[in-house]
Amino acid sequence: DGGITQSPKYLFRKEGQNVTLSCEQNLNHDAMYWYRQDPGQGLRLIYYSQIVNDFQKGDIAEGYSVSREKKESFPLTVTSAQKNPTAFYLCASTKDRTDTQYFGPGTRLTVL
Amino acid sequence: QKEVEQNSGPLSVPEGAIASLNCTYSDRGSQSFFWYRQYSGKSPELIMSIYSNGDKEDGRFTAQLNKASQYVSLLIRDSQPSDSATYLCAVNMGSNYQLIWGAGTKLIIKP
Numbered sequence: 001d002g003g004i005t006q007s008p009k010y011l012f013r014k015e016g017q018n019v020t021l022s023c024e025q026n027l028n029h030d031a032m033y034w035y036r037q038d039p040g041q042g043l044r045l046i047y048y049s050q051i052v053n054d055f056q057k058g059d060i061a062e063g064y065s066v067s068r069e070k071k072e073s074f075p076l077t078v079t080s081a082q083k084n085p086t087a088f089y090l091c092a093s094t095k096d097r098t099d100t101q102y103f104g105p106g107t108r109l110t111v112l
Numbered sequence: 113q114k115e116v117e118q119n120s121g122p123l124s125v126p127e128g129a130i131a132s133l134n135c136t137y138s139d140r141g142s143q144s145f146f147w148y149r150q151y152s153g154k155s156p157e158l159i160m161s162i163y164s165n166g167d168k169e170d171g172r173f174t175a176q177l178n179k180a181s182q183y184v185s186l187l188i189r190d191s192q193p194s195d196s197a198t199y200l201c202a203v204n205m206g207s208n209y210q211l212i213w214g215a216g217t218k219l220i221i222k223p
Contacts, residue, residue, distance in 0.1 A: 050208075
């Protein structure tokens, strides 16, 4: 089955730690995205990538980093510079800029 | 500033009635419009996409687009309790791959 997988489902971070969230897709989509969602809020774009080895900052990129070494994979690192990282993180992909974005199941990150 | 606006709700609708969700957007040149449904604690899932003026129907759902007035709406006929969720409106406003998202409308269907 084609789709987007995210791992882990739940992640706990201690103060000062970097953590990496995984996102993999087998839909052969060129573009991939990372969003953050806080309770009762909409989606805010962190980073997106249109092609391998290229990515752009979204509205809230500070304290986050990404890589796109393979078409299928777009991991997100939440660094210690992100002061309030507790949120629901969603990965998405799309075939074309006018096409539907499909979402993975999400990772819920909590800072201890 | 590119914006998509939705009434946050909650919108309460009796079971079996029509639920009407609205969304306005700021960029007249917008090309693609999407409605997603999001259950609490889950990721968004696509309900409808619409690209041209007029109505588009899919089962109990109808999306309506009016580019001149810069709004897009979603009608849900014969509303069911399982339709209770937050509905997100998203718009592609330019030549890049970004979608601009509304904050969502929480819909409650009362049995």
